[in-house]
Structures are given as C-alpha cells and as structure tokens.
Amino acid sequence: MKKKYAIGLLAVALAATACGRDSGGPAEEAQAVDTAKASGSVTVWAMGTEGEKLDAFAQKFEQANPGITVNVTALGWDVAHDKITAAIAGDATPDVSMIGNTWLSEMVKTGAIEPTPADLVDQNAFFPSAWATGVVDGAAYGVPWYVETRAFYYRTDLVKDAKAPATWDEVTGFVKKLKDEGAELGVEQNFRTGSWQEIAPLLYQVGGDFQADGKWTLDTPQMVQALEHWGSFFKDGLAVTNQPTGAFPQTFVAGRVGAFYSGPWMITSMEQEGGESFKDKFAVAPYPKGPSGGTSLVGGSNMVVFKDKPNRAAAWKFLTWLTDPKVQAEWYTTASSLPSVQAAWQEPALTADERVQVFGAQLKDAKPAPAVPTWEQVARVMEVELEKYALGKQDSAATAKRMQEQADQIGTGA
Amino acid sequence: MKRRASSYVLLTAGLLVVVFPFLWTLLASFKPESEIRRNPPTLLPAEWTTSNYSGLFERMNMGTAFLNSAVIAVALVVANLLFCSMVGYAFAKLRFRFRNTLFGLVMVQLMVPAIVVMVPQFVLIAKLGLVNTFLGIVLPFVVAPLGIFMMRQFIADIPDELIQAARVDGAREFRIFFSIVLPLCRPALATLGLITFMTSWNNFLWPAVVAQSEDMYTLPVALAIFSNAQATQYGLLIAGAVVVVAPILLLFLFLQRYFVQGIASTGLK
Structure with a gap:
C-alpha cells in the first residue's frame, strides 16, 4: 500500500510544484x-x-x-x-x-x-x-x-583460524566451511525489503552500474553476473529463504547464521542482542573483491x-x-x-x-545509489523481482530483463 | 443442552482466534527487547519487565501525545455527529433542487482515496496559516462523506408522518431536527461516533504531515519515531500499541450494544 x-x-507533489519553477539549464549558483x-x-x-x-x-x-x-x-x-x-x-x-x-x-x-x-x-x-x-x-x-556503508560480518569462533575471505571465490568456500561447522543457515542474504542494497555492491564489483547517460542499465551482462553470484548462495543451500521475517539477527547470535552483509549499526545491535560475551565472537571485514574490485554501497x-x-x-x-x-x-x-x-x-x-x-x-x-528522482520506485520494482529470483521462480536473465522493462516504464525522471 | 454446549465450544474457539493477537501484544509489551524477537517465540514473558513502558514515557512526551489524540478525536466526534446528521437529514427529508446531484457528489468523495487529495489539501491548510494547529488537523475531517451517507440512510427510514406532525404543530426545521430526528438516531449516532473516534485515533498520515512540532504530535505520530529503517525498537512500539489500543477497546466495550444495532439497521460495516 x-x-x-x-x-x-x-x-501530485511534482505536479503541484512544477508551476513557475524551472530547474533546467546550467548548475545552480549558490548565494553567499x-x-x-x-x-x-x-x-x-x-x-x-x-x-x-x-x-x-x-x-x-x-x-x-x-x-x-x-x-x-x-x-x-x-x-x-x-x-x-x-x-x-x-x-x-x-x-x-x-x-x-x-x-x-x-x-x-x-x-x-x-x-x-x-x-x-x-x-x-x-x-x-x-x-x-x-x-x-x-x-x-x-x-x-x-x-x-555495508561490509562483511562473520563469526570468528565457528571456524578455526577464521580469516576473512578476500575475493568472491573465497567467500563461497568460507561460507561452506561455516556451514560445516554448524552454521546450518550459512550466510544471511536479505531478499525482501531493501534487497537492492545486497545487489548494489555486487553490481559495482563487476564494473556495472544501475544507469548510464540518463538510462537504466539493469539488463546488462554485469547485472546478470552479480545476480548469478548472489543467487549461487541460494542455489547451493548456503543461504536460505525459509526463515520467518525477523528471525535474523537472533540466528546469527545463536550461531545458526555464520555471516551477513550489513551496515555499522549492526555492531551495537549485535552487542545488545548477544550480551557482553558476544563481543569477541564476530568480526567485520571489507567486502570480498569481485572481478572489478570491492566497491560497496554508501x-x-x-x-x-x-x-x-x-x-x-x-x-x-x-x-x-x-x-x-x-x-x-x-x-x-x-x-x-x-x-x-x-x-x-x-x-x-x-x-x-x-x-x-x-x-x-x-x-x-x-x-552511492543513483541520484535520480525515480530511484525509490525503481528500487521497489527491483525488490519484487529479486524476491522471485531468490525463491527460484525465475532465472537471472529473466530477472534482469523484467527489472529493465519496468524501470524503463518508470523512467529516470529526467 | 447439547447444542448449547457445542455452540459454546465453537464460540470459545472463535474468541481465542480473535483475542490471541491482542493477548500476545499485551504480554509482549512486558518482555525485554531480545525476548520479543526470540525464535521460537514465547507466549508468557520469561522475564517480566516494565522497561518498555517506562522507556516509552521517558523518551517521548506520551502524556501530551495522548491528550492531543484525545482532544482531536473528541472534537471530530462532536463535529461529525452534528454536521453529518444535519446534512443527512437534509438529503433524506428536505426537498430542494439538485438534491440527488449533490448527494451523488458526496458519494463520489467516498471513492477518492484520501492520499490523492493530501498534498492539495495540505497546500490549502498551509495557505490558511493552519499548519501545526489543532484546527488544521481537524478541519478536513469535520464532515465525513461516509457519515453523511450513513445518517441519510438511517433518517430516510424515519416515517415522514412524524416530521409532518411536528411541522403541523408549528415546529421549525431546527426544532424538528433536534427534538424529533436526533433522539431517534441514537443507534446510528453511536456507530458514527465510534467509527469517527477510531478513524481519528488511528489516523497517521495527515496529523503527521500537519503537526510540525512535537507538542502537536498525536499518539501514532509520536510512536512512529521508534520505527526505523535499520533498528526498529519493537519493545517500545508494542508498549505504545497497547497504550493506543486500550481506549478504543474500552470505548467499544461500553458502546458495543449500539454498535451492533447501528450496523444492523444501516447495513454498514
């Protein structure tokens, strides 16, 4: 709703304010x-x-x-x-x-x-x-x-000599190891509200972007590559979709989830959820690097x-x-x-x-995410498609295509 | 005897289903934050605490918000009872040109989602200089189309003879309205009052947009501060929900009889 x-x-807001104000032309000058x-x-x-x-x-x-x-x-x-x-x-x-x-x-x-x-x-x-x-x-x-910004959180106490994964390839092995050591749910990947924030860093890490020259670029080989990487965890059972909303982050504290990607606020909330002793049981690492680097979302x-x-x-x-x-x-x-x-x-x-x-x-x-007026709308569309993809209802190519089609209809508001 | 017993069993089961969410909310409001989100969930708090309530009243000016909500709700109930029944009476019993066209226009308003008119409405209120005032929050809702419709339907069923008799006795329209029509409308008024109170009490978007300082916040607006993109504080929210729901539950208990009557006689929910 x-x-x-x-x-x-x-x-309505745009229509109501459109009259009499002109935002075209060269960059606006600041007044002293x-x-x-x-x-x-x-x-x-x-x-x-x-x-x-x-x-x-x-x-x-x-x-x-x-x-x-x-x-x-x-x-x-x-x-x-x-x-x-x-x-x-x-x-x-x-x-x-x-x-x-x-x-x-x-x-x-x-x-x-x-x-x-x-x-x-x-x-x-x-x-x-x-x-x-x-x-x-x-x-x-x-x-x-x-x-x-987002980074990689992981449990340090589950795997012996846990060393944070540095690349995409290492992440898969790392999560497998976590799973073998008891973190049955593997890595937490959000596929509901806000899921575009999971995809954004991965897209940047393969050299892709959401838009170029005022047009959406959601159906690109880079997007498909990012989706494949993200989706592989679901496919291989290294990330699950059957947990009730809100089960995380308790599942991380309980050791059922071994890793996740999120922002700095999770440090304090982890310590609150897990209590004093939990402080030393998790660490944060920069994003594992993809083919084009380890850029995160700000x-x-x-x-x-x-x-x-x-x-x-x-x-x-x-x-x-x-x-x-x-x-x-x-x-x-x-x-x-x-x-x-x-x-x-x-x-x-x-x-x-x-x-x-x-x-x-x-x-x-x-x-950052694209600075266009319609971004929030496009993000909502992406979330819907990403959920279908995570649940295995469509493949990566179809997901990218559907996101592009709907984003084109919304436009960039330019 | 047997049938009675089985219907009680059925009713009890139904009651449980209906009451359970409220019960869970009430119990959860006494749990610490981590227990609320525990999986599997608990029903009875393992550890009883009132920290959610004390936190709620410490961090927010709940007293003011409660009072604001109450003042606005009562003002709207009074206004709607008076104006909706007046307009409803006119549509039901008076004859004037364009009566049906005008009534049609009222009905059209029922079909326009509130959100569509929100921004223009806000611009209007802002131009009137009523931003951040009680009047600004109340004004757009003093006559609700639903209320007019309800009252018209109810008053239409009152026999014309009663009104004509009063007219023959020399009563003016206002006298007829206040002495004959209104007293007969009690069930409909109770329903309308309850509906208005609930809508106003729960109304979020409009008060949130018009109230620009915290001393004008209503309960739902004040509570929304605790809901955050990253870290929603469920304990505070749930305790707040209990505080918000309690008056409505009490009101409903007292007015239940009228409420059911009103629904039965106007065919409205």
Missing part, C-alpha cells in the same frame, strides 16, 4: 552567506534516533552561539518523505531538514533546496562518495551529515537548507558546526552515526574499535 501512496504522492552575523531561531527536522538525540546535542551549539536557538522536531522515517514533500508543496518547510540521501534529486527538482556555498563548506573534507550523494546536476546541496543522510528562509545564515552556521570533525566524532558517541568528514575518523572515539575502522576503510571505496 505504502508504495502506491508514495508514487501517487510523488506525482555571512555567518558572522547569524542569529535567530533555526527549525530542524530529523528522523528516528537521530531526531530524538539531536535536540539535546544541539544545546552545545546554542551555548557556543548566543543569539541562535535550534528547535529540533523528531519525525518517523515512515512519514518523513511524505511530510517533507507536502511541506515543500505547501511552502511550509523548516529551515533545515535531514533527508535520506536517495531523496535529494527529487526534492532539488522542486526548486526548494539551497545550493551549498563553496566558501563555507569544504568539499575535500568529506568522503568523496558521501559528497557525491549531495550533488545533483553538477551542483551541491546541503552537507552529508553521517554515512553508512548511504546515509544529508542535511539541507530550504530556500527563502529568514534565518539562512544561522542555518548554514549550524550545518558547518555539525560537520566539524570534533563534533562529528562526538555525535558518533551520541548516536553511533558514522562521520562523513574524513578527519573525524582520527578522533579516539572512532579509532577505539577496529570493526568501526573497517567501515572507515570501506568508505574510501564506496559508491
């Missing part, structure tokens, strides 16, 4: 900001845990900058997209909002988001992959706030400033504060969100856990 809602809403005289109150929307914790965290900014107050409203991820698009259409946006970084291009198209002033924000301070998530049609919008959230707001100077000042390396490291200890600013990774908070450092290394070789 929700998917249909989102599509309908998107269409004078943060020295910043004052007033800044309204910020932020989602989920970040939203809950940011309000208290922002007090430090208020103390350092008398005259500026920051009001954070926490919202649920479920409604965030609809709420922001409606707010744009109704001209009732906050000054600043956190957005999922796959939403950016769609919102930029409405003309409601301010380009980033280059003299204020140094693009080189960020991971290039993270910075790329904020660029639409050659212009940068907002700042990457935190990042996440995600995360950006903070954007909305246009025509009286307190834009204060808004930008808040964003520069949020992306200060020290503040980013402190935010990591508050909300476990990985810093998008490279220098923050030298701070003690991040060097303490080597598993966290693996993500830091992986971020240097990571690539």
Whole structure:
C-alpha cells in the first residue's frame, strides 16, 4: 500500500510544484552567506534516533552561539518523505531538514533546496562518495551529515583460524566451511525489503552500474553476473529463504547464521542482542573483491537548507558546526552515526574499535545509489523481482530483463 | 443442552482466534527487547519487565501525545455527529433542487482515496496559516462523506408522518431536527461516533504531515519515531500499541450494544 501512496504522492507533489519553477539549464549558483552575523531561531527536522538525540546535542551549539536557538522536531522515517514533500508543496518547510540521501534529486527538482556555498563548506573534507550523494546536476546541496556503508560480518569462533575471505571465490568456500561447522543457515542474504542494497555492491564489483547517460542499465551482462553470484548462495543451500521475517539477527547470535552483509549499526545491535560475551565472537571485514574490485554501497543522510528562509545564515552556521570533525566524532558517541568528514575518523572515539575502522576503510571505496528522482520506485520494482529470483521462480536473465522493462516504464525522471 | 454446549465450544474457539493477537501484544509489551524477537517465540514473558513502558514515557512526551489524540478525536466526534446528521437529514427529508446531484457528489468523495487529495489539501491548510494547529488537523475531517451517507440512510427510514406532525404543530426545521430526528438516531449516532473516534485515533498520515512540532504530535505520530529503517525498537512500539489500543477497546466495550444495532439497521460495516 505504502508504495502506491508514495508514487501517487510523488506525482501530485511534482505536479503541484512544477508551476513557475524551472530547474533546467546550467548548475545552480549558490548565494553567499555571512555567518558572522547569524542569529535567530533555526527549525530542524530529523528522523528516528537521530531526531530524538539531536535536540539535546544541539544545546552545545546554542551555548557556543548566543543569539541562535535550534528547535529540533523528531519525525518517523515512515512519514518523513511524505511530510517533507507536502511541506515543500505547501511552502511550509523548516529551515533545515535531514533527508535520506536517495531523496535529494527529487526534492532539488522542486526548486526548494539551497545550493551549498563553496566558501563555507569544504568539499575535500568529506568522503568523496558521501559528497557525491549531495550533488545533483553538477551542483551541491546541503552537507552529508553521517554515512553508512555495508561490509562483511562473520563469526570468528565457528571456524578455526577464521580469516576473512578476500575475493568472491573465497567467500563461497568460507561460507561452506561455516556451514560445516554448524552454521546450518550459512550466510544471511536479505531478499525482501531493501534487497537492492545486497545487489548494489555486487553490481559495482563487476564494473556495472544501475544507469548510464540518463538510462537504466539493469539488463546488462554485469547485472546478470552479480545476480548469478548472489543467487549461487541460494542455489547451493548456503543461504536460505525459509526463515520467518525477523528471525535474523537472533540466528546469527545463536550461531545458526555464520555471516551477513550489513551496515555499522549492526555492531551495537549485535552487542545488545548477544550480551557482553558476544563481543569477541564476530568480526567485520571489507567486502570480498569481485572481478572489478570491492566497491560497496554508501548511504546515509544529508542535511539541507530550504530556500527563502529568514534565518539562512544561522542555518548554514549550524550545518558547518555539525560537520566539524570534533563534533562529528562526538555525535558518533551520541548516536553511533558514522562521520562523513574524513578527519573525524582520527578522533579516539572512532579509532577505539577496529570493526568501526573497517567501515572507515570501506568508505574510501564506496559508491552511492543513483541520484535520480525515480530511484525509490525503481528500487521497489527491483525488490519484487529479486524476491522471485531468490525463491527460484525465475532465472537471472529473466530477472534482469523484467527489472529493465519496468524501470524503463518508470523512467529516470529526467 | 447439547447444542448449547457445542455452540459454546465453537464460540470459545472463535474468541481465542480473535483475542490471541491482542493477548500476545499485551504480554509482549512486558518482555525485554531480545525476548520479543526470540525464535521460537514465547507466549508468557520469561522475564517480566516494565522497561518498555517506562522507556516509552521517558523518551517521548506520551502524556501530551495522548491528550492531543484525545482532544482531536473528541472534537471530530462532536463535529461529525452534528454536521453529518444535519446534512443527512437534509438529503433524506428536505426537498430542494439538485438534491440527488449533490448527494451523488458526496458519494463520489467516498471513492477518492484520501492520499490523492493530501498534498492539495495540505497546500490549502498551509495557505490558511493552519499548519501545526489543532484546527488544521481537524478541519478536513469535520464532515465525513461516509457519515453523511450513513445518517441519510438511517433518517430516510424515519416515517415522514412524524416530521409532518411536528411541522403541523408549528415546529421549525431546527426544532424538528433536534427534538424529533436526533433522539431517534441514537443507534446510528453511536456507530458514527465510534467509527469517527477510531478513524481519528488511528489516523497517521495527515496529523503527521500537519503537526510540525512535537507538542502537536498525536499518539501514532509520536510512536512512529521508534520505527526505523535499520533498528526498529519493537519493545517500545508494542508498549505504545497497547497504550493506543486500550481506549478504543474500552470505548467499544461500553458502546458495543449500539454498535451492533447501528450496523444492523444501516447495513454498514
């Protein structure tokens, strides 16, 4: 149901805002900001845990900058997209909002988001992959706030002298060994909601991509190759499809699943699920390398400033504060969100856990999802086809073909 | 005797099926997070805890959200009972030009999904300066097409003679409506009230979009903060679900008789 809602809403939102605003032509120029005289109150929307914790965290900014107050409203991820698009259409946006970084291009198209002033924000301070998530049609919008990427988690206690697999070939052998040692369910591969995130790194690792020159490229030899690799685990019984939703990650803690691919948040949630003693029983490794390398998928959230707001100077000042390396490291200890600013990774908070450092290394070789307005729709289509493929109802060639056909119908929104 | 016993067995079995999810939810709200997701699942908590509830009230301003939900729901119930029955009365008993066309237009609204009109509606509310106000959350729902339809059907069954007698005695329309028609509508009003209350109490998207600060959040909107793409906190969500469902269950227990009557007489569910 929700998917249909989102599509309908998107269409309405785009139609409602299309009049009078033109986003064609050359890259948008940013207007200068004078943060020295910043004052007033800044309204910020932020989602989920970040939203809950940011309000208290922002007090430090208020103390350092008398005259500026920051009001954070926490919202649920479920409604965030609809709420922001409606707010744009109704001209009732906050000054600043956190957005999922796959939403950016769609919102930029409405003309409601301010380009980033280059003299204020140094693009080189960020991971290039993270910075790329904020660029639409050659212009940068907002700042990457935190990042996440995917890597390989595995149990270290099941196999003797467990050494993380370095290549695709080794992964298969590694999972076989795990299975022989009691991890009966092998590797966990998500084939339901969010499954495109499993495929994206594999596609990048064979040198493929989701789109080229404004067209979807989902039916390519590379895609088929990525699908074959992913599907081989299902076919060989090294990954299963018969577990109830939500059985994972308990199955990993119980030792029935020996490995999985996921983001940094799993470190904390593993330690919560498994208790104190579980800490030493798992490790994280970079993605095993495919034929063209070990590129992973980068995600995360950006903070954007909305246009025509009286307190834009204060808004930008808040964003520069949020992306200060020290503040980013402190935010990591508050909300476990990985810093998008490279220098923050030298701070003690991040060097303490080597598993966290693996993500830091992986971020240097990571690539975002396509920045096109229709990406969310295409991702949903892919998930449906991937599920059929994982369940053995169609082969890799048919899956690629069907994904391409449907994506072509949706288009790239260009 | 025997038939009675077997029907009780059947009813008990049916009851179990219906009640089980509620029971599970209630019990799960007293389990620690890891136990909720344990596989195979447990029914009785192995370890009783109230941490979900204390966490819920600590991390969110649940009192405010509860109050907001209640104020909005009560306001909508009152408005719908009054306006829907008024409009329903007009459609059922008064004669005026374009009556059927207008009623048709009301019915058309039943067929338009709420989501389609959401953005234009929001733009309207924003232009009126009602974003982040109670009025903004309430206004689009003060007269529901379903309510009009229900009340029209019910009032149409009231004998015309009653109304004509009142008219002959010199009563004006308002007098007829409040003294004759409304008291006869009690079962339908109870049903409409309950439906309105439930819809408003559960309504998520519209309040979530219109409420822009946390002190305007309703219960479902506040709870949604706990649901996250990566780490949904089921313990908090389930405890929240119990808090949300409890008033509706209580209301239903008290109004059950009317509810069933209302459904029987209007043929609506």
